[in-house]
Amino acid sequence: MLAFVGCSGKGPSVDYDPSFEASKFSTFSVSESSGSNIDPLNSQRIRSAIVGNLRTKGYRYADKGDFTALYDVYVVKDVPSNFSFGFGIGSYSWHHGGGSVGATVTPSSDQVEIRIHMYDPNDKKVFWSAKVAKKIPDFNSPKSRESFFNAVVDQLLKDFPTRKRP
Numbered sequence: 685m686l687a688f689v690g691c692s693g694k695g696p697s698v699d700y701d702p703s704f705e706a707s708k709f710s711t712f713s714v715s716e717s718s719g720s721n722i723d724p725l726n727s728q729r730i731r732s733a734i735v736g737n738l739r740t741k742g743y744r745y746a747d748k749g750d751f752t753a754l755y756d757v758y759v760v761k762d763v764p765s766n767f768s769f770g771f772g773i774g775s776y777s778w779h780h781g782g783g784s785v786g787a788t789v790t791p792s793s794d795q796v797e798i799r800i801h802m803y804d805p806n807d808k809k810v811f812w813s814a815k816v817a818k819k820i821p822d823f824n825s826p827k828s829r830e831s832f833f834n835a836v837v838d839q840l841l842k843d844f845p846t847r848k849r850p
Contacts, residue, residue, distance in 0.1 A: 696816040696840050704811040706845040712738050712749035713805075722757040722796070729830050730755060730798065733837035742847030748805070756799040759820070794820045800840050814840040 714734050716727055734753050735745055743749075799815040818836055823829045 694816075696814045696842075698812075698814045698843050700812040701809075707848050709743065709750040710847060711744045711746040712751050712753055713746060714753045714755070717754060717756040720755070720757040722759055725826075726829060726833060727757065729833040730757060730837060733834045734800065734841070736834075737837055737841045738844075741841075741844065750804075751802050751811075752805050754801045754803060756797075756801075758797045760795045760797065796820050796836075798836055798840065800837075802844070812844060814843075816840055 714731050716731065720727065722730075734755060738753065739745065795817055797815060797817040799813070801810045802812040803810045816836065816839060821828075821832060823832070
């Protein structure tokens with residue numbers, strides 16, 4: 685599972701309202717943004733990962749929760765990598781031939797950006813937010829897709845507060 689999370693770049697960017705009090709919440713709901721562009725099976729995997737993660741933190745799932753976990757997923761095709769390979773041929777003087785040929789190959793891959801915003805449905809204010817961009821690995825099975833999205837969501841929600849029971 686860690687191999688999937690390490691497939692690219694930086695860790696998640698987390699932001700929150702410092703006046704946020706997690707202790708007032710005990711239930712949550714989950715919703716996908718209408719702007720997401722991921723296929724339905726992977727969207728279900730992300731939703732399940734969010735539900736599972738928040739349950740382990742002590743929150744209960746409800747159709748209308750005390751707060752909502754809204755997720756956005758953007759798949760970007762053919763993102764150029766930071767690595768490139770060049771090849772060239774030429775001459776060192778106009779007396780010895782002339783002209784040159786060159787080519788550069790910059791590999792690309794698909795990338796997914798996942799954002800999770802926690803908001804209070806009563807006042808419609810976001811109180812906690814996290815996002816991360818990851819290279820999408822080559823999946824060899826539905827289980828490997830599930831493992832990838834579980835690992836990414838766990839990474840995103842790592843710093844979300846655990847529910848303190850009264």
